[in-house]
Amino acid sequence: MFYFSIILASFIINGRCQQTDGGKAPRILLNDGNTIPAIGLGTFLGFDEHGQKKVEPREIEIPVTWALNAGYRLIDTAYIYGNQDQIGVAIRKSDVPRENIFIVTKLDMHDQRNVISALKKSLHQLNTPYVDLFLIHFPIAFKPNSEEFDVIDYLDTWKDMEEAKRQGLAKSIGISNFNISQIERLLAHSEVKPAVLQVEVNLNFAQNKLIKFAKDNGITVMAYSPFGSLFSNSSIPPPPRVHDPLLNSLAEKYRKTVPQIVLRYLTQRGVVPIPKSTHKDRIEKNVDIFDFELSPDEMDMLSNFNKDYRLVWPSFWQDHPYYPFEKKSKPDPNPFHAD
Template identity: 65%
Template sequence: MFILSFCLLSIIYIVKCDVTDGGKAPRIQLNDGNMMPVMGLGTFLGFDEKGQKEVREKEVELPVLWALKAGYRMLDTASAYNNEEQVGKAIQRSNVPRKDVFIVTKLGSHEQREVLSSLRASLDRLNTTYIDLYLIHNPVAYKPDKSGYDIVDYLDTWKAMEQAKKMGLARSIGISNFNITMMERLLAHCQIKPSVLQVEVNVNLAQNKLLEFTKREGIEVMAYAPFGSLFVKDSGPPPPRVNDPGLVKMAQKYRKTVPQIVLRYLVQRGVIPIPKSVRKEKIVENINIFDFELSTEEMDEISKFNKDYRVVWPSFWQDHPYYPFEKKDKPDPDLFKPKP
């Protein structure tokens, strides 16, 4: 039995180690009884000045293969990432049994009217018969041809997600980028409760109220952008940076790196980080955080960096009725917004 003390929420989580899967991250039990690793690999390549980055040959396949060999047992992808096929190929090449790999993928914003057919397409690309965790990627919907916004009630989308679970196509189902109000509405009308919420959580964005809500409702939180502004080079976003003296001191104490300290902080809060990297040495480094534990004082010190600052803030969506974030007076440029 592996015990993690999550100091900030005054909760003790009991995490069961599944040594039979060959992975390094312990597993926790979801509200539907399924077991999920407490850390995974993110596979989204992000954006550049032209928009979403194009996935080149083996650009995702190789990092996923390295991750599986390094002891990762959870992989996070999405139909929108255009890399599911490479993720599936890496799993096959790894020789890690399919039953030991926890695959997370997501329903695209333009797919919300065709949930089951979209899920089956993801299954084909991943070359698997089931998804371990299927998420609604965003409450904001696009038209099927991506020509502009669509208005699809996420309650209707969720009914189809429930059907996918009943059919065994997805073993667990959940949501991403939903706020508390949206979750309250969903919980009031659903037959099957979401098992997981995926949102941004890091030292800059603690999401304290959201974590209190999900804990109360028995929903686990998976964190994208877990490093926050740690590697940002300009002075705009709030600290910390990777050379922060306090974090460096902690890293030296435990013979770890600052990114490892930050990931460990999230795990001890009861959050499931999915750091992404295409560098083999960083992938190996990130998973090696389960051989030490931060003290209560260190957890409190790191928590002081919280400024409720979002690294991912797509305000160009804010005209949509199901936009889940705070609005800006001047929304960001609409480079990634579907054209009307």
């Protein structure tokens, strides 16, 4: 018993737990005692010149199937993505037991007055009695079936998130796209601490201050847009690009791809990246990053790419009182160009 206690304490101190779900990623211990895989699959298709991309039949179901077969055990979605039904189909068809799959979904910004019913709607689409993690997608709210702002205190929304956890509809609850002052206010007025904060993190946008704050408060950080400007065709975002000499030298040294180097860098920072792809070979490679380790000097070199450059910057919402990001003097009409 004493030996087991020492091992368990070691896992808690290191913030990681042994993998017992059949996947490739180790699990990280959350502040509520649950565990989360150290990498996941993002499923948002992004935007094009017409707005949010439409999800075609099986367009997400097939990649999720590939991901589960490749050893992913975390699947990230949201009601607004319009793909929860396809994810539910992929999970039902999978040979992976439901209890081994960590499903993340997010509260729609139009439903912050109806948290429990909104979550039940997502559960119906996913065909599961619970999700492993339920996030407030943004502190910003809109009126139902409208693009008109609704001013709802996120503290009130959080009370209903806590109720969702109490009812067992969500094993863990958390937040997405909140800033430090908003999280401080939430921590001061909540019964249940957020287990996870999901924000943009990549080589261009290291989020050093926010990640340190989250770590100091026992909150695990998930990283969307983990590749940053790696594959950008625009000259506007700062480097690196996929052909960067340093990244390629590291890829050659470890016999990995440049995206694998970037993902390994993030996981070694203690961040849970959720790279998105609909290509089988990329999905399989992205999760294959736990058989090597970057040195401290290499981590420092990669950290020098940081320019605090935010790719996902919805500045046309900046007049909302709970807008979480820096304001622009001239709001961008299409802030999701790089996501």
